[in-house]
Amino acid sequence: MDRSIGFVETKFFHLKEPLLLESGEVLKNVRIAYETYGTLNKEKTNAILICHAFSGDAHAAGWHKGDKKPGWWDEMIGPGKAFDTDKYFVICSNVIGGCMGSTGPSSINPETQKPYALSFPIITIGDMVQAQRKLMEHLGIEKLLSVCGGSMGGMQALEWAVNHPEKVKSVIPIATTIKHSPQQIAFDEVGRQAIMADPNWQGGNYYGKEIPAKGLALARMIGHITYMSDKSMEKKFGRQIKDETKKYKFGELFEVESYLHYRGDNFVKRFDANSYLYITKAMDLYDAGRGCPFHKVLEGKNVKFLVIAFRSDWLYPIYQSQEIVKACKIAGLEATFCIIDSTYGHDAFLLEIDEESHLIKHFLKKVFEGKL
């Protein structure tokens, strides 16, 4: 636990008011799971919000008692790390629609006293951010020093810049996009179809019964292929075969197959299938420009950008990050763009700790000291 924030606990915040969603629907009794690391300074100017990706949660750093591994971005958050908890107050909350403590389709609908399932309203990235904003108000934070996230977390960072620019000094969108391309939508859709085709899915009403495990595992397997790169898979697995005697049989033969099955089966233990549907839908619907060119919605906003992309990321290709930077420049906003030469594919945002740390540490220092 060297340089670790140590033991942490997930807290819960209950919104007093119902949340008016982008769809026009209203979500009542909203609960947000969150964690905080470090201390908010007296001036309340050192708060940083970390936004998790699709399947992440509020447990970004430190250790839960009894756990075998720390939070999902522990290497980035802690004393002396990129998000230095000796200097900054770091917050991470689980998105609404999720299944890691915040209100989502597996939550109890107060009106029926049963899990929402598909009666849960469609939520958007904008709604997730609105809920985060309520949490910031609850924590007494007037203006965030920064909002940072990779993948779907990066979309939330963009949303803060576009729709709550007075509440955030800077954003760090990593390996993300202004809006999903048809290829990204297509991969999400086959994942959703895998779940919905599972007879256990039952139109979403599987709570308390057998879950759509096969469908959810399959969706995750598809996802995992898109998170890696051709090169990283070649390095990790090659054409390694576990048991040559099974060559002329169906079943897991190549190590890459066993790996995908393992990841799929593990995912089922921790993730709710309906949340998979809701969160991928939110990503597909997202358009940071709301139909307008992105630079138009940035005009006149005083938010600094650090945009990071990864060479081998083919799910959120570099050109999508370039579009963010270009829009910033057109709108006259400060924006730094860095491409990290990684072979890890989209997963790189969780793995390229050293380079990301350097970039983020210096960027945050400048923003904090008002030098940018």
Place this chain on the structure above:
Amino acid sequence: MDRSIGFVETKFFHLKEPLLLESGEVLKNVRIAYETYGTLNKEKTNAILICHAFSGDAHAAGWHKGDKKPGWWDEMIGPGKAFDTDKYFVICSNVIGGCMGSTGPSSINPETQKPYALSFPIITIGDMVQAQRKLMEHLGIEKLLSVCGGSMGGMQALEWAVNHPEKVKSVIPIATTIKHSPQQIAFDEVGRQAIMADPNWQGGNYYGKEIPAKGLALARMIGHITYMSDKSMEKKFGRQIKDETKKYKFGELFEVESYLHYRGDNFVKRFDANSYLYITKAMDLYDAGRGCPFHKVLEGKNVKFLVIAFRSDWLYPIYQSQEIVKACKIAGLEATFCIIDSTYGHDAFLLEIDEESHLIKHFLKKVFEGKL
């Protein structure tokens, strides 16, 4: 039907001897569906074998009576076309393991009088080519002028060069590879899992009952994403929405989603789910070098290569074609390499007719005239 070969019919050839497979198993009563276009010359030196891709069939060119569209490579095969039927005798046969007329898992097992289903032996690209070789013998063809194919068809072309070099003057492997990468295996495996997870699959014993339509459609949807490119999808679909009022509902919203569903549902009408399993398995198992560096198995072989790859093909990336060419050069074989600047992704081999035609027409002429 201008420049068309006109009406054609699929013919059937029944092997007299059982086929000894690479796995050591024996396949009896093998039937091969095939078509021919043009006329075999007296010297029998103008025969070209076309090998189809994963879901293709023997009907490569011309029209079947009553059909609304011609064979799958009709733009390439016919009078004056790349494979000029005024000059060459063109043959295309359905692979064994398939479901388009040749013996496969949906065929009747002579020993049980029931469909094979999963009692069908695992077949390999080598086995497919062996069956093709028997067909060539039946047609009285001692040596092929060329063997050409895209994707899995290209693997068969490589297999002819490696294992039957005395029977072929040249090969034209297009958008293909010496062996599948772990990424290619991974995509095949999720397709297979989609089928096997469908409760109608029933361990493969669905013949005469409800077929695993959802699983097979899903497998095809996944496949289709990999056949296109990010750019071609952007051009074709963008973020087009059919019905804005359905924005906050689950179901097909974006046009790319509707397209994938349409392609998936159509595929189910013409393809057998078990053949999907067998053929993808054959591709994954294939290694043209049989564990050795590819140039080693090419040494001393007198086969000319024309290798074609496509810029935006990320399923069979250019580097895989480069590996073929490099091995040829190391082994001292004639090899021409062309990259076509297409945005169509892997599908390009079916779509970039003009450039492919030029390349192939001139290559075949040189080989035919002994000038290469």
